[in-house]
Amino acid sequence: MTSRPYCGIDFGTSNSAVCAGFGDRLELVPVEGASVTLPSALFFNFETETLTFGRAAISEYLEHYEGRLMRALKSVLGSRLIGETTQIGASRKDFRAIIGLYIKHLKACAEAHTGEKIEDVVLGRPVHFVDEDPEADARAEAELRGIAEAQGFKNISFEYEPLAAARDYESRLTRDEVVLVVDIGGGTSDFSVIKLSPKAKRGDDRTNSILANSGVHIGGTDFDTRLSLNTAMREMGFRSQMKSGLDMPGLYYHQLATWHLINFLYTQKNIAGIRQLHFQAAQPELTQRLVDTVDKQLGHHVANRIEGAKIALSDQSATTVDLSAVDANWLMSIDRGTLKAATEREVGRIVDTAVACVTEKAGLEIDAIHTLFMTGGSTAMPGFEDAMSAAFPAAAINYGDRFSSVASGLGLAAKERYCL
Incomplete structure (x- = not known):
């Protein structure tokens, strides 16, 4: 078994997390104090000439320091903005470099936790960075790969985020299941219908396990x-x-x-x-x-x-x-x-999208879903679980960690791929 450390990075639109391992030991990494999640934000503080990340970045912005707050940078991948620059103080920086600073910070947190340089990583990616545009989707993955390489990663692979979220659940299954992964984030709600099996073998290409995916731009x-x-x-x-x-x-x-x-x-x-x-x-x-x-x-x-x-x-x-x-x-x-009462309409649109993902995109009956696997912070919204249960009455509900289940799954994928 290799003695090299490895990690999985969930670079999210709203929040990010890292799971790092050595051999069989695998742990979520503290990325801001004791927290294992980090808001996907950077603040270029012009007054102190410093760069801060996560909650500290948002705090400095709210305290009205002169500077530039950058959020939701993941959405730049696959767009035309990725090749452009933006004004940061007296100079301009390109978006690849800005995303690179954030990835570099996550990498540094993982290396500080393991005490070793890390070159092996599994990066999470949505099933589609860009809807209905395979070329743009491929460019987005290539851009993220290039950014990771620029920060010192040498062995880079990818895993679909919904599959990563369900990996830990799959490892505990005793039967095949059709699962609807429900990921309610800060800006979007994403759904994937996935075939999970305790017989899935290490290293298998799981692309065909995803039967359908859909989403709506409504979130926390x-x-x-x-x-x-x-x-x-x-x-x-x-x-x-x-x-x-x-x-x-x-x-x-x-x-x-x-x-x-x-x-x-x-x-x-x-x-x-x-x-x-x-x-x-x-x-x-x-x-x-x-x-x-x-x-x-x-x-x-x-x-x-x-x-x-x-x-x-x-x-x-x-x-x-x-x-x-x-x-x-x-x-x-x-x-x-x-x-x-305030969010009833938005919750209704999310549930309707989930139902359409199963019935229209996957072509399944509602009762074909065995489990709703819930992840993302906004799944805790009062009334949301009840609304999903009403729409999928035959399905059991299973919660991953709302904020770090994707990172944990990416860590498991990294262990499979790099722990030889």
């Missing part, structure tokens, strides 16, 4: 937006009336409830427009909070608190959101019923 950030619009934005005047009797325009509220649009509010033109609405509001005590949020540039602070409430409601029936940074007396209570 959309749940955050809907919850914000139904709670914090309402208490800032959304859906209230103006003195004229007309409804308050919703554009500013929708922007403020959507993470990547918040910064666009901080312009003189938008601030002036918000102040004008405030003067015309029938309930200025509410719209004053909107004015203060934008004036103090606290939009991302509010968004973070709403996301925290969504997460808390996975484990408790109600939670309190402290928004006193905006208004000293602003404490807001949110319960599970409010969250379920």
Whole structure:
């Protein structure tokens, strides 16, 4: 058996994780403090001239350091942006180099954990980087391979992410099963119908095990937006009336409830427009909070608190959101019923996509699915499991680790391929 270390890297759109091993020993790698997951974010801090990753990157951005935050870089693979450059401070960097910095950081975390240089890696990849474009899909994989090579990896292979997520489950099977892998991420919900078997042999090409895959661009950030619009934005005047009797325009509220649009509010033109609405509001005590949020540039602070409430409601029936940074007396209570009502439409579209993946793309009956294998942080959303169970009443539900099951599966694949 080889004594070389190896690793699997789940480079995700929202979060990433690494699983590294030596011989038979295989472990998830702490990538930020004790955490085994790292938000897929980098922050180029122009004030301190430093580069930070993950939660630290987002924190520095929220603290209003001058700099550039980069997120969701995986989506650049397969697009025309990959060959372009973007302004970072006084210079321009190409996207390959920026993604490389992030992969380099994950590699360094794995090497620090094992105490050895790592050259063998299995990288996760979606079944399709680019839908219905095989050439672009092949280019995306080639780009990721080239980026990994530039960071010092020598033996590089790939594994489909849904298959990686189900690997640990497959290793415990005693019978063949048809499984629907349900991966609800930050920006997308992805589904794969997979044939799993305890008889699957090491090194087998598993491409034909995937019967169908599908997805919809709805995920955790959309749940955050809907919850914000139904709670914090309402208490800032959304859906209230103006003195004229007309409804308050919703554009500013929708922007403020959507993470990547918040910064666009901080312009003189938008601030002036918000102040004008405030003067015309029938309930200025509410719209004053909107004015203060934008004036103090606290939009991302509010968004973070709403996301925290969504997460808390996975484990408790109600939670309190402290928004006193905006208004000293602003404490807001949110319960599970409010969250379920706010996200009911989005959950319905996700479930409909899952059903279509099985019945239309795989050509199977609903009861042909033995197990729903759930992964991704947003599978913990209150009401989501019930909705999936109602759609697939004959299927058992099995949870992998919501945030690291793909990385664990990639580590198992690396062990198979490199532990000779």
